[in-house]
Every structure is written in C-alpha cells, then in structure tokens.
Amino acid sequence: MTELLTAAQMRAIEQAAIESGEVTGLELMERAGRGVVEAVFEEWPELAETSHRAVVLCGPGNNGGDGFVVARLLKEWGWDVEVFLYGDPARLPSDARVNYERWAALGEVLPLSAAPSAMTETDLLVDALFGTGLGRGLSDEFQDVWDSHLDCIADGVAIVAVDIASGVCADSGKEIGIYAFVAELEVSFHRLKQGHVLGDRMGRAIVKDIGINTWQHHGSQTCEPVTLVCIEESSLFKTPFDHKYDHGHALILSGGAGKTGAARLAARASLRIGAGLVTLGVPGAAQMEVAGQITALMLRRVEDGDGLASVLEDERLNAVCLGPGLGAERARELVPMAVRAEHTPYIVLDADALTAFAEEPEALFGMLHEGCVLTPHGGEFARLFPDIAEKLKAVPTKGPAYSKVDATREAAARAGCVVLFKGPDTVIADPDGRCIINSAQYERAAPWLATAGSGDVLAGFITGLLARGVAPMQAAETAAWLHVECARSFGPGLIAEDLPEELPKVFRDLGL
Ligand SMILES: NC(=O)C1=CN([C@@H]2O[C@H](COP(=O)(O)OP(=O)(O)OC[C@H]3O[C@@H](n4cnc5c(N)ncnc54)[C@H](OP(=O)(O)O)[C@@H]3O)[C@@H](O)[C@H]2O)[C@@H](O)CC1
Ligand SMILES: Nc1ncnc2c1ncn2[C@@H]1O[C@H](COP(=O)(O)OP(=O)(O)O)[C@@H](O)[C@H]1O
Ligand SMILES: [K+]
Structure with a gap:
C-alpha cells in the first residue's frame, strides 16, 4: 500500500521519529541530501560519469538545509558547485544551519539575487528553496531566478527539486502564487506527498527512503493518510465451482x-x-x-x-x-x-x-x-x-x-x-x-x-x-x-x- 502524506503528517512522523530517539534531524537531512544525489545519478547517468557544474538554490528552511547537503556531496564528487541562499544564514533552523556551516568550509554562499548569471552555465539546477513548509506564494524577489529557471528548461539543463518544486503546495499540487518552479525530477523523502499526484504535475516524482519506520508513528494522526490504489486480485477470481448467479x-x-x-x-x-x-x-x-x-x-x-x-x-x-x-x-x-x-x-x-x-x-x-x-x-x-x-x-x-x-x-x-x-x-x-x-x-x-x-x-x-x-x-x-x-x-x-x-x-x- 503506497501512502501519500500531507505536509503536516510528514512533520508529525518526522517529529515522532526524532522524539523516539530512532534518528536525529541531522541524520534525516543527510540521508535526504544523499537521496537527491543518488536520484540525480540514476535519472541522468551521464552526470555520474565525470564532474559537472551545479547551481544549488537554497531556501530559509530545512529544504534549504537539504540543498547544502547536496552541494557538499556533489563537491566531494569533484563537481564545480555554486550555492545561493535566499534569506539570512543566521536565521536558518539548526540542522540547516549546521549544513550551511559544513558547506561554508568548502565554498562560498552568495545571495539568491546573484544566481541568474550562474544559471546560464550549469549542467544541473538544484531547487532547494521551499518544500513542505511553503506558506505563501513566492514574492517578486524570485522573478529573475524564476525566469532564469525557465531558460534552463529551454536549454535542456537537468533540474531536480528537493522534495517538491518550490512554489507548489505539497498537499494539493497547486501552484501557490505566480512563481512556481518546474522540475523534471522531484525527489521526495519517506513517502510521496499528496501534491505529487494531484493536479497537472509536470516532471516525475520519486521517493527516497530516509530510514523512518512509519507504521509506529501513525497513532497520533487524526486523519488516515490517503493511499494510492492497490488492488486485491482475489476479488476478481472466479472459482471452478461458481454459478453465474454467484x-x-x-x-x-x-x-x-x-x-x-x-x-x-x-x-x-x-x-x-x-x-x-x-x-x-x-x-x-x-x-x-x-x-x-x-x-x-x-x-x-x-x-x-x-x-x-x-x-x-x-x-x-x-x-x-x-x-x-x-x-x-x-x-x-x-x-x-x-x-x-x-x-x-x-x-x-x-x-x-x-x-x-x-x-x-x-x-x-x-x-x-x-x-x-x-x-x-x-x-x-x-x-x-x-x-x-x-x-x-x-x-x-x-x-x-x-x-x-x-x-x-x-x-x-x-x-x-x-x-x-x-x-x-x-x-x-x-x-x-x-x-x-x-x-x-x-x-x-x-x-x-x-x-x-x-x-x-x-x-x-x-x-x-x-x-x-x-x-x-x-x-x-x-x-x-x-x-x-x-x-x-x-x-x-x-x-x-x-x-x-x-x-x-x-x-x-x-x-x-
Ligand atoms: N519532514 C521530514 O521528515 C524531513 C524534511 N526534510 C526537508 O525539510 C523540508 C521542510 O522544511 P521546513 O519545514 O523548514 O520548510 P521549508 O519548505 O524549508 O520552508 C520553510 C521556510 O520557508 C519560509 N517560507 C515559506 N514560504 C515562503 C515564501 N513564499 N516566501 C518566503 N519564505 C517562505 C518559512 O518562513 P516563514 O513562513 O516562517 O516566514 C520557513 O523559513 C522538506 O521539504 C524537506 O526538504 C528533510 O531534511 C528530511 C526530513
Ligand atoms: N488525460 C487523462 N488521463 C487519464 N485519465 C483520463 C484522462 N482524461 C480522462 N480520463 C478518464 O477518462 C474517463 C472520462 O470520463 P467522462 O469524462 O465521464 O467521459 P464520458 O462522459 O465521455 O464517458 C474518466 O474515468 C477519467 O478519469
Ligand atoms: K524544493
């Protein structure tokens, strides 16, 4: 049975996993970042063959934190990586902040406004601006970066979104505001979110396991998660002894x-x-x-x-x-x-x-x-x-x-x-x-x-x-x-x- 989660359900599961001592937030973030890199190499094997250029756009929350992990792992793989941050590093949540510092030991972090010029010459664009924490539409501050990401699409640049394309609501699949990003590949964690399968979604969404053991964490949920259809073949069988009226x-x-x-x-x-x-x-x-x-x-x-x-x-x-x-x-x-x-x-x-x-x-x-x-x-x-x-x-x-x-x-x-x-x-x-x-x-x-x-x-x-x-x-x-x-x-x-x-x-x- 494939469950689909809302942002709130995912947060509750993550919190329960951390509180149980099963895993730390930092470990989850590391696995998420690693999952994205793995998915990129699976989707575009040519990118795994030699080193390339990547532009990583990081947001002010944990989605951005995952972005810093991706940047570090690609750098360790020999890539030329440029990182741009929307917001103030001092206000990053703690796990994202740790990964910001880890990246900062390897390379620069420039403000998001500087990203468009770098986006003209990249092989991979990593959208780690917003994930399940998207609360409102992206403001006009994002217009130039958004325009440049359209140019990347036109130029055939590989675009991967961390969790879900920024500006898209994880619960509904709707674009919130006018600057919603589009990604060829969305790499989500633990479970797909409802928004990955609702509406006219572009691209393809996949899930990477980050080692959360779900089943024990559902007790606190008020609403059972939605699932994808899973048919029971047994309901379709006819036995040799059945009559038509059966x-x-x-x-x-x-x-x-x-x-x-x-x-x-x-x-x-x-x-x-x-x-x-x-x-x-x-x-x-x-x-x-x-x-x-x-x-x-x-x-x-x-x-x-x-x-x-x-x-x-x-x-x-x-x-x-x-x-x-x-x-x-x-x-x-x-x-x-x-x-x-x-x-x-x-x-x-x-x-x-x-x-x-x-x-x-x-x-x-x-x-x-x-x-x-x-x-x-x-x-x-x-x-x-x-x-x-x-x-x-x-x-x-x-x-x-x-x-x-x-x-x-x-x-x-x-x-x-x-x-x-x-x-x-x-x-x-x-x-x-x-x-x-x-x-x-x-x-x-x-x-x-x-x-x-x-x-x-x-x-x-x-x-x-x-x-x-x-x-x-x-x-x-x-x-x-x-x-x-x-x-x-x-x-x-x-x-x-x-x-x-x-x-x-x-x-x-x-x-x-
Ligand atoms: N759950 C899990 O198990 C795991 C989760 N992981 C990762 O965490 C992600 C969720 O992280 P998250 O909760 O920090 O939310 P995220 O999407 O980074 O954004 C929140 C920030 O953005 C801001 N903000 C929002 N909208 C805005 C706007 N329009 N314009 C401007 N700002 C806006 C908002 O600020 P505020 O609304 O408070 O002003 C806040 O600062 C998830 O998608 C996954 O990638 C993984 O690490 C692995 C385990
Ligand atoms: N682009 C599409 N992809 C997948 N399924 C579709 C698509 N367009 C329509 N369908 C499915 O086809 C069916 C069309 O039903 P309906 O609109 O009632 O058509 P009609 O009245 O002509 O029989 C529905 O089951 C709908 O889910
Ligand atoms: K994103």
Missing part, C-alpha cells in the same frame, strides 16, 4: 432511441469485468435498436419509474447503473425508484443521473445510501457540489491549499456514499474520510482515456464489480485502476469500445 446480476438503464450507445458500453464493461448476468433496461421505443446490437447481454423493457420498480422486485438484480445516455428527465424518474428499491443493494450514478439533480442536489443526497457510488467528472461535480467546487477552483494565496482530496472527502460526507471524482488524478472517498487516489500520471499516464464514452465504461466496471459483491469503495478503486490499465495496455488509438475488450489481457497479465 457473480450477481447487473441492470444498466438505457436512454431512448438513438441514445443507447452509452448504456450498451457500460453493460458490456459490466459483463467483461465478471458480472454473472447483465441486463439492459430499455424504453420500448429503443428496444429494436438495442436488440439488434447485443448478444450475451439481456434486455428488459423499462418504460418508467413503475416499470423499474417492478423489474427490481427480482432479488437477483443486485447492482444498478443509471446515467450513461439516460437523459435528465428519465433520470429524475428512475433514480428515486432505484435508490429506494428494497432488494437492490448497489447503485452507480453517473452522467445524466448526476446532472439531473443539479437544481436540487440535497434531494438526491437525501435518498442516497451507503451502497451508492457517484462518479462525477469535474463538470458534474461542480453541478452537485457547487460550493465545494468553488473552494477547489479558488486560486490559492497561502499553503496548504484546499485539495481535490479535501473536496472529494467533503463531497462523500455530504452525499453519504462513495464519490469517485474523475481525472488523471481520480480521487475516491467514502463518508468516513477514507480516501484513495488512482493516479494516471508519470509511468501510468493514460492520455488516450480522454475519449468519449470512457466514463461510461468506468461506470460499467464499477457496477459489474458491485454485482459480484465487491464493496463500494473497493469496487470503485479496483475499477478505476483496471480502467487505466486497459488504456495503457491498448495504447494509442484507444476508443471507449476497446476498454472492455482489453480487460481479458489485463486479467491474464494479473495472473487471473
């Missing part, structure tokens, strides 16, 4: 004639992910259109709310998906019937089933129960949770900024069910505050998922897993993970139809 029966409600494609995509996805049976609930006018397009899928006529209520009297139908191509009017009529159905434990609401309640989201939330899963994209999220979306969209002036994790947790608590907030950084939360991120960034990038209908497939995947008896939170996270794996496995040229068809290969690769 894997549930999903019902996917379709819209009217000419609008049935989205529901058919979701239905196919439900079947592929292993639901025992999948039925499309179709209005009479669309029956012929759908019947001509399906084989293993079944079809039931569902004209209106009463029709749905009577179909759901069949206790074997245990998961229902409403939204893809449903139409707002039909959604307003069918959603209340589905969520109140006595024998139907699981409901997925997507697309039109969310938008249909934009005028009265509270009415929707009043009906939902813990077997429901909402799967909004950004627009749908803003329609259902306008105040939360406003907070998320607001341009932050201080850190830590309100994050997509905060927003999704707040939405799940309000809705009273699991909310999966889509994007390359899909965040999934339950009403108790459990939160998981499915990151489609760095080596898991899946840009071809930005294609019409891919969300319908995701809704179908979740519904299929729910039908199979997987609990809502786990169904949402497993489906989101498989969705990205299918896209990555298929590669460029992917359209939504390809996602369910790629699932057998992904399953085989998982050893199912």
Whole structure:
C-alpha cells in the first residue's frame, strides 16, 4: 500500500521519529541530501560519469538545509558547485544551519539575487528553496531566478527539486502564487506527498527512503493518510465451482432511441469485468435498436419509474447503473425508484443521473445510501457540489491549499456514499474520510482515456464489480485502476469500445 502524506503528517512522523530517539534531524537531512544525489545519478547517468557544474538554490528552511547537503556531496564528487541562499544564514533552523556551516568550509554562499548569471552555465539546477513548509506564494524577489529557471528548461539543463518544486503546495499540487518552479525530477523523502499526484504535475516524482519506520508513528494522526490504489486480485477470481448467479446480476438503464450507445458500453464493461448476468433496461421505443446490437447481454423493457420498480422486485438484480445516455428527465424518474428499491443493494450514478439533480442536489443526497457510488467528472461535480467546487477552483494565496482530496472527502460526507471524482488524478472517498487516489500520471499516464464514452465504461466496471459483491469503495478503486490499465495496455488509438475488450489481457497479465 503506497501512502501519500500531507505536509503536516510528514512533520508529525518526522517529529515522532526524532522524539523516539530512532534518528536525529541531522541524520534525516543527510540521508535526504544523499537521496537527491543518488536520484540525480540514476535519472541522468551521464552526470555520474565525470564532474559537472551545479547551481544549488537554497531556501530559509530545512529544504534549504537539504540543498547544502547536496552541494557538499556533489563537491566531494569533484563537481564545480555554486550555492545561493535566499534569506539570512543566521536565521536558518539548526540542522540547516549546521549544513550551511559544513558547506561554508568548502565554498562560498552568495545571495539568491546573484544566481541568474550562474544559471546560464550549469549542467544541473538544484531547487532547494521551499518544500513542505511553503506558506505563501513566492514574492517578486524570485522573478529573475524564476525566469532564469525557465531558460534552463529551454536549454535542456537537468533540474531536480528537493522534495517538491518550490512554489507548489505539497498537499494539493497547486501552484501557490505566480512563481512556481518546474522540475523534471522531484525527489521526495519517506513517502510521496499528496501534491505529487494531484493536479497537472509536470516532471516525475520519486521517493527516497530516509530510514523512518512509519507504521509506529501513525497513532497520533487524526486523519488516515490517503493511499494510492492497490488492488486485491482475489476479488476478481472466479472459482471452478461458481454459478453465474454467484457473480450477481447487473441492470444498466438505457436512454431512448438513438441514445443507447452509452448504456450498451457500460453493460458490456459490466459483463467483461465478471458480472454473472447483465441486463439492459430499455424504453420500448429503443428496444429494436438495442436488440439488434447485443448478444450475451439481456434486455428488459423499462418504460418508467413503475416499470423499474417492478423489474427490481427480482432479488437477483443486485447492482444498478443509471446515467450513461439516460437523459435528465428519465433520470429524475428512475433514480428515486432505484435508490429506494428494497432488494437492490448497489447503485452507480453517473452522467445524466448526476446532472439531473443539479437544481436540487440535497434531494438526491437525501435518498442516497451507503451502497451508492457517484462518479462525477469535474463538470458534474461542480453541478452537485457547487460550493465545494468553488473552494477547489479558488486560486490559492497561502499553503496548504484546499485539495481535490479535501473536496472529494467533503463531497462523500455530504452525499453519504462513495464519490469517485474523475481525472488523471481520480480521487475516491467514502463518508468516513477514507480516501484513495488512482493516479494516471508519470509511468501510468493514460492520455488516450480522454475519449468519449470512457466514463461510461468506468461506470460499467464499477457496477459489474458491485454485482459480484465487491464493496463500494473497493469496487470503485479496483475499477478505476483496471480502467487505466486497459488504456495503457491498448495504447494509442484507444476508443471507449476497446476498454472492455482489453480487460481479458489485463486479467491474464494479473495472473487471473
Ligand atoms: N519532514 C521530514 O521528515 C524531513 C524534511 N526534510 C526537508 O525539510 C523540508 C521542510 O522544511 P521546513 O519545514 O523548514 O520548510 P521549508 O519548505 O524549508 O520552508 C520553510 C521556510 O520557508 C519560509 N517560507 C515559506 N514560504 C515562503 C515564501 N513564499 N516566501 C518566503 N519564505 C517562505 C518559512 O518562513 P516563514 O513562513 O516562517 O516566514 C520557513 O523559513 C522538506 O521539504 C524537506 O526538504 C528533510 O531534511 C528530511 C526530513
Ligand atoms: N488525460 C487523462 N488521463 C487519464 N485519465 C483520463 C484522462 N482524461 C480522462 N480520463 C478518464 O477518462 C474517463 C472520462 O470520463 P467522462 O469524462 O465521464 O467521459 P464520458 O462522459 O465521455 O464517458 C474518466 O474515468 C477519467 O478519469
Ligand atoms: K524544493
């Protein structure tokens, strides 16, 4: 399980480790600096071959302290290193101060304002200005250095950020102020921070172990750390003795004639992910259109709310998906019937089933129960949770900024069910505050998922897993993970139809 921490959680863990006597702050700083140098040589092996030039920009806190360690280690490696400090050395925190002095025995420390001229001729730029202690946006004092770092990017200079690029909030991934740096490589310590996987982050973030033994330090945390999705393959197995009804029966409600494609995509996805049976609930006018397009899928006529209520009297139908191509009017009529159905434990609401309640989201939330899963994209999220979306969209002036994790947790608590907030950084939360991120960034990038209908497939995947008896939170996270794996496995040229068809290969690769 990969944990992601906030700045406050990291500070608490660090403090607990130091207080326990396990390690000193100075040792942690030394390991952090060493980790950065190791990471640089791993990322750019050519830099390890001979000595080069480095410019190290140090800030007024412990991030700057790590920078002094990096400078010293590179110097010992034979490099030509220039160090620039923002702020007064006398006011550095104690560990950073020790490393400032150690460096000062080897070389000069110039004020940050002198850095731009050195930055024109460097092979490596080390951004050690601010890390998890970023409290506000960088002032205009940083403009020249920031401009010069853009020139470094254009010139192909290797740029490494210590912990996180300066000016980027470690909790939210948002840029605070206008002078946020960009780094090709971010080297974080102990665990990635939430900000490394939220938002449109550039570059690549990696973690270096600094020898903190986490598990014993979590007791004091008020909020469990967010984790990256980690799927349990066992929830996907079918045993040789299973009957199709052991894997549930999903019902996917379709819209009217000419609008049935989205529901058919979701239905196919439900079947592929292993639901025992999948039925499309179709209005009479669309029956012929759908019947001509399906084989293993079944079809039931569902004209209106009463029709749905009577179909759901069949206790074997245990998961229902409403939204893809449903139409707002039909959604307003069918959603209340589905969520109140006595024998139907699981409901997925997507697309039109969310938008249909934009005028009265509270009415929707009043009906939902813990077997429901909402799967909004950004627009749908803003329609259902306008105040939360406003907070998320607001341009932050201080850190830590309100994050997509905060927003999704707040939405799940309000809705009273699991909310999966889509994007390359899909965040999934339950009403108790459990939160998981499915990151489609760095080596898991899946840009071809930005294609019409891919969300319908995701809704179908979740519904299929729910039908199979997987609990809502786990169904949402497993489906989101498989969705990205299918896209990555298929590669460029992917359209939504390809996602369910790629699932057998992904399953085989998982050893199912
Ligand atoms: N936790 C761990 O286990 C380990 C942590 N380690 C390292 O420590 C880093 C965290 O160190 P940190 O807490 O000292 O914070 P850091 O990011 O250096 O900045 C704080 C300073 O910046 C200042 N300041 C803030 N914003 C500003 C602005 N916009 N403009 C101007 N000033 C601003 C702020 O001043 P103030 O807000 O008080 O005015 C304060 O002086 C972490 O990222 C990692 O690299 C490692 O050594 C290994 C173990
Ligand atoms: N650039 C991207 N990288 C990774 N995943 C993406 C990207 N763009 C979209 N997605 C994913 O694709 C799906 C799109 O869903 P949605 O916006 O509802 O599309 P549609 O309504 O067309 O089905 C979501 O699961 C989202 O997380
Ligand atoms: K930094």
